[in-house]
Amino acid sequence: MILLATIALLLTLNLDKFTRGGASFKARSTEVEHELGRIRELQEGYRSAHGTYASSLDSLGFRTMPDAVFRYFIVHADSFTFEARAEALRDFDGDGTLEVWRIDHTGRITCERKD
Numbered sequence: 001m002i003l004l005a006t007i008a009l010l011l012t013l014n015l016d017k018f019t020r021g022g023a024s025f026k027a028r029s030t031e032v033e034h035e036l037g038r039i040r041e042l043q044e045g046y047r048s049a050h051g052t053y054a055s056s057l058d059s060l061g062f063r064t065m066p067d068a069v070f071r072y073f074i075v076h077a078d079s080f081t082f083e084a085r086a087e088a089l090r091d092f093d094g095d096g097t098l099e100v101w102r103i104d105h106t107g108r109i110t111c112e113r114k115d
Helices: 002-050
Strands: 070-077 082-088 100-104 109-113
Touching: 002 070, 002 082, 002 100, 002 109
Parallel strands: none
Antiparallel strands: 070 082, 082 100, 100 109
C-alpha cells in the first residue's frame, strides 16, 4: 500500500512538471501560431492597400486577447518584407529564458527560443 502511494505521488509530481513544460508548450504554440498568422494576413491586406507592409500593429488594427501570454510587435517592415515577433510575457518554466517566436513575409513561423 505504501508503495502504491509513493508511486502515485511520484507520478503526480512528474505530471505537474510535464504539464508546465510539455503540454502547455503545445497550447502556447497553437496560440502564437494563430496570432502570428493573423498578423501576416493583416500585413498582406495592408500591403495591398498601401504598397508597403505596416511598421506597427496599431496600423493593422491588431489587438490581442486579454489573457494572451505573448506580446507581439513588428521588428521590420518595408515594401517587400516584414518580420513580426512574439515574446512570452513570463518565464513558463522558471529557467530565466523567455520564449520567442517569429514570422516573416513568406509566412514561415519559427520558434527561436523555446521555454
